[in-house]
Amino acid sequence: MKKHFKTLTLIFLILTVLCGHAETKKGTPPHSIIPTPVSFQGRKGTFSIKPGTVIIINSSSKELSKLAATLNEALNHYGISQLPVTTMQQDRLPANSILLSIDNYNEISNKEGYILEVSKKSITLKATTGKGIFYGLQSLFQLMPLQGNSKRGPSPVKIPACKIVDYPRFPYRGMHLDVGRHMFPVEFIKKYIDLMSMYKINNFHWHLTEDQGWRLEIRKYPLLTETGAFRRSSPIGRNAGDDNIFYGGFYTQEEAREIVEYAAGKYVNVIPEIEMPGHALAALASYPHLGCTGGPYEVWTMWGVHDDIFCAGNEEVFQFLEDVLTEVMDIFPSKYIHIGGDEAPKTRWDVCEKCQQRIKNEKLKDSHELQSYFITRIEKFLNKHGRQIIGWDEILEGGLAPGATVMSWRGTEGGIAAAKMGHDVIMTPGSHCYLDHYQANPAGEPFAIGGFTTLKKTYSFEPVPDALNEKESRHILGAQGNVWTEYIKTSEHVEYMAYPRAIALAEVNWSPRESKNWENFIERLVVNMKRLDLKNVNYSKSAFGVDVGMQYDENSEKLKAVLKSDLPGAEILYTITDKNGTSSERSYKAPFEINAVSIIKAWLSDRRGLPLKISERKVWHNDAFGIKPLLNTLYDHRYQANGNISLTDGLRGDANSLINDWLGFLGEDADLVIDLGSVKDIQNVSIGLLHNPDNWIFMPAAVEIKISEDGVNYTDAGGNKPDIITPYEPLGILYSVINIRKKARYIHFKAKNIGICPKGHWGEGNKAWLFVDEVMVNSGL
Ligand code: ACM
Ligand code: ZN
Numbered sequence: 001m002k003k004h005f006k007t008l009t010l011i012f013l014i015l016t017v018l019c020g021h022a023e024t025k026k027g028t029p030p031h032s033i034i035p036t037p038v039s040f041q042g043r044k045g046t047f048s049i050k051p052g053t054v055i056i057i058n059s060s061s062k063e064l065s066k067l068a069a070t071l072n073e074a075l076n077h078y079g080i081s082q083l084p085v086t087t088m089q090q091d092r093l094p095a096n097s098i099l100l101s102i103d104n105y106n107e108i109s110n111k112e113g114y115i116l117e118v119s120k121k122s123i124t125l126k127a128t129t130g131k132g133i134f135y136g137l138q139s140l141f142q143l144m145p146l147q148g149n150s151k152r153g154p155s156p157v158k159i160p161a162c163k164i165v166d167y168p169r170f171p172y173r174g175m176h177l178d179v180g181r182h183m184f185p186v187e188f189i190k191k192y193i194d195l196m197s198m199y200k201i202n203n204f205h206w207h208l209t210e211d212q213g214w215r216l217e218i219r220k221y222p223l224l225t226e227t228g229a230f231r232r233s234s235p236i237g238r239n240a241g242d243d244n245i246f247y248g249g250f251y252t253q254e255e256a257r258e259i260v261e262y263a264a265g266k267y268v269n270v271i272p273e274i275e276m277p278g279h280a281l282a283a284l285a286s287y288p289h290l291g292c293t294g295g296p297y298e299v300w301t302m303w304g305v306h307d308d309i310f311c312a313g314n315e316e317v318f319q320f321l322e323d324v325l326t327e328v329m330d331i332f333p334s335k336y337i338h339i340g341g342d343e344a345p346k347t348r349w350d351v352c353e354k355c356q357q358r359i360k361n362e363k364l365k366d367s368h369e370l371q372s373y374f375i376t377r378i379e380k381f382l383n384k385h386g387r388q389i390i391g392w393d394e395i396l397e398g399g400l401a402p403g404a405t406v407m408s409w410r411g412t413e414g415g416i417a418a419a420k421m422g423h424d425v426i427m428t429p430g431s432h433c434y435l436d437h438y439q440a441n442p443a444g445e446p447f448a449i450g451g452f453t454t455l456k457k458t459y460s461f462e463p464v465p466d467a468l469n470e471k472e473s474r475h476i477l478g479a480q481g482n483v484w485t486e487y488i489k490t491s492e493h494v495e496y497m498a499y500p501r502a503i504a505l506a507e508v509n510w511s512p513r514e515s516k517n518w519e520n521f522i523e524r525l526v527v528n529m530k531r532l533d534l535k536n537v538n539y540s541k542s543a544f545g546v547d548v549g550m551q552y553d554e555n556s557e558k559l560k561a562v563l564k565s566d567l568p569g570a571e572i573l574y575t576i577t578d579k580n581g582t583s584s585e586r587s588y589k590a591p592f593e594i595n596a597v598s599i600i601k602a603w604l605s606d607r608r609g610l611p612l613k614i615s616e617r618k619v620w621h622n623d624a625f626g627i628k629p630l631l632n633t634l635y636d637h638r639y640q641a642n643g644n645i646s647l648t649d650g651l652r653g654d655a656n657s658l659i660n661d662w663l664g665f666l667g668e669d670a671d672l673v674i675d676l677g678s679v680k681d682i683q684n685v686s687i688g689l690l691h692n693p694d695n696w697i698f699m700p701a702a703v704e705i706k707i708s709e710d711g712v713n714y715t716d717a718g719g720n721k722p723d724i725i726t727p728y729e730p731l732g733i734l735y736s737v738i739n740i741r742k743k744a745r746y747i748h749f750k751a752k753n754i755g756i757c758p759k760g761h762w763g764e765g766n767k768a769w770l771f772v773d774e775v776m777v778n779s780g781l
Helices: 004-023 062-076 130-143 185-198 253-265 283-286 315-330 347-351 353-361 367-384 413-420 455-459 490-497 501-510 520-535 644-647
Strands: 039-049 055-059 086-087 097-100 114-120 122-126 158-167 172-178 203-207 271-277 335-338 390-392 405-408 425-427 476-481 547-553 556-564 572-578 598-604 615-619 663-666 670-691 701-708 732-752 769-779
Touching: 039 114, 039 122, 055 062, 062 086, 062 097, 062 130, 097 130, 114 130, 122 130, 130 158, 130 185, 172 185, 172 501, 185 203, 185 253, 185 353, 185 490, 253 271, 271 315, 271 367, 315 367, 335 367, 347 353, 347 367, 353 367, 367 390, 405 413, 405 455, 413 425, 455 501, 455 520, 476 501, 490 501, 501 520, 547 615, 556 598, 644 663, 644 769, 663 732, 670 701, 732 769
Parallel strands: 055 086, 055 097, 097 122, 172 203, 172 476, 203 271, 271 335, 335 390, 390 405, 405 425, 425 476
Antiparallel strands: 039 158, 114 122, 114 158, 547 556, 572 598, 598 615, 663 769, 670 732, 670 769, 701 732
16 A cells, blocks of 8 residues: 555656656746756745734644744744744644644655645645755745845735645755865854755865864864964965965864854754865974974965875874864764865875885785775774765775765766765766856956856756766765865855855756756846845856857858857847947847957846846957967867967967966977968067966977978078076966067977976976967068
8 A cells, every 4th residue: 555655656746847847948937946846836826924924833843943933034034023833733724824844744755855835825834854844945935025125014925826846866965165275254154054055955064174274173182273273374376476474263162063053953964074194284283293204394385285194104193083083073963074085195105114114014005005094994983983984086096995985076987986886975076066166267257276167067067977877876975066265265255156156056966857957047046146145145147247259160261259158048249449449339149250459348238137247358369360370299188278279369368267278288399380371571479378387387498480481491580589487486478579570471389398397396207288378470560
């Protein structure tokens, strides 16, 4: 009987899913809920919440009373204060009431699921847990009108009649925040958690320890925060010097407990991350005997990966970590404790006597197996206390700890390997889930670490890779957005990077795979942005900007300006400014030609009520513009921008646009020829070069320029040559102009790669990058 009932429920659910799907496909969505529910059926009429409406709970549990209070708090914003809350007295629900009911409902099989029914007479919200009710309330809040003017007194809050059946696709829906590089006030951490919970995100991964700062009070080791929480200086921009400003701070245990409790009230679990064996310099600076060399160490004043890590041969290290984790477990009730495991160079271990002795004693093969020993030993300790570990995907190297959950960040490969081995996996690949990456063309964005992850790209993320079969797929617990804060100093900036991409991931994690629909999502997002405005969230509007680019049209063999928007059907307006002034406003219909040095400005005509965002790009028209250079050497596939034409597309790269504009040559020279089509009087030529040693990108050892009238006989062009920056100078871009004043048709540029990263550089001995962008030729006067 029970089984039969389940089958019927399943058929019902499939039908409602299909209906819901059909509904969301056409035109305007019937609701603006994010993440979109499994099924939404619109009905006739509305229910008005007003003074006089009663909230009924089906038991007098503390949890339900608190959830009723959450509802009352939301209504407060509409000027409706404190609806009475009563316990269910009779079977029939009286009119003008809102029922919150927790019971063992057969039709709700997911503990986080809920059923919300709004009729003209009443609202019923059912779930099997308080968490389900909480999520049902979030959906109900998103059905409420955008906040009215409560100053004018209470006005009825009208909710459209509907039935929602909903539950999450994945059990783990995460957002991460790095407080090691920069930290943020307790009040902001609460706001961060608050926003997560609005979108049914249920895990806050709190990255608490780093090379640049230890941020959690540990009572047994006070130096961790006395010394380890502060650094002398921080880098300015990317390798542009030091600010020499003392920076730091930490969260007391009391504050951490306050955050854990606050999060629990929002049904968010807080997962603390204590990094080991790497990213531990702040701890070593506090207790130098925990490192292989014994120090002295200093809390790091730069970003990156440091060679000094916890010594794996020293018993005191394990005692220390167990003591730390004991206090951590006392503060954080989370089943999962994150132990880091990423980016731990084995440089010190390879030459440390104690580490080598450990390798011998434990019959390990090498330092990778030593890392596995390290993590497994910590895992055993945490398991003994009823906890489980999560580690970054490097913990796969040298053998995975038996019960570890893997966080796959260097792509999805680590996650695939772990799932195939039967381990649980959280997907957070840099390509889609690193919210510290640029979200639009760097030209119009605040300085960021790099990358290029648009809102649309994040939304397109599918956490279950095709490479997994059904059984293996069940190990994918969900996805997480990561916010690393090397280049993010303020709470406002965190919000800008995290939102709205966190909302896109929330839908990826919660909603059925088949219901994903970009167009529909954007419509709902616009409404949600207005809700975020009411909460003073500094979300980014970059997805509502226009991307100004250049594209080679193979048919006409001409380079044309292309304006793109990720917004379906949006009209793009633009102007062009050149030496003759600014054109009138035009509506973009098709790619167009550029015939002079110009500035293109573009924006969306229909912004769905969002503020104007103008994108701007300068196009450096010149005699080489639009001529495909012939390349005699190969650029690396990771830095190929738009291919050869990127060198002559009129768009100059800057230090932020590594993947958008530059061609990167790894260990190779850049050797190329421009054919002007006919012999011309060349005044000058120029080549764009990037120097960014932090990223292993160096100025060339030399630049040679040769010219020819026939393409066979070349002579040295003469003229001044680019000033080559020495490898130790900070970041620089050189668009060097070389005066020639000779006749030529062919111009041969050769920028010689320095070959390998120089001695003393942190990439010493590895292949060096050479980055080249705009190559320009000016003839006549
Ligand atoms: C990481 O981004 N190092 C996990
Ligand atoms: Zn050691």
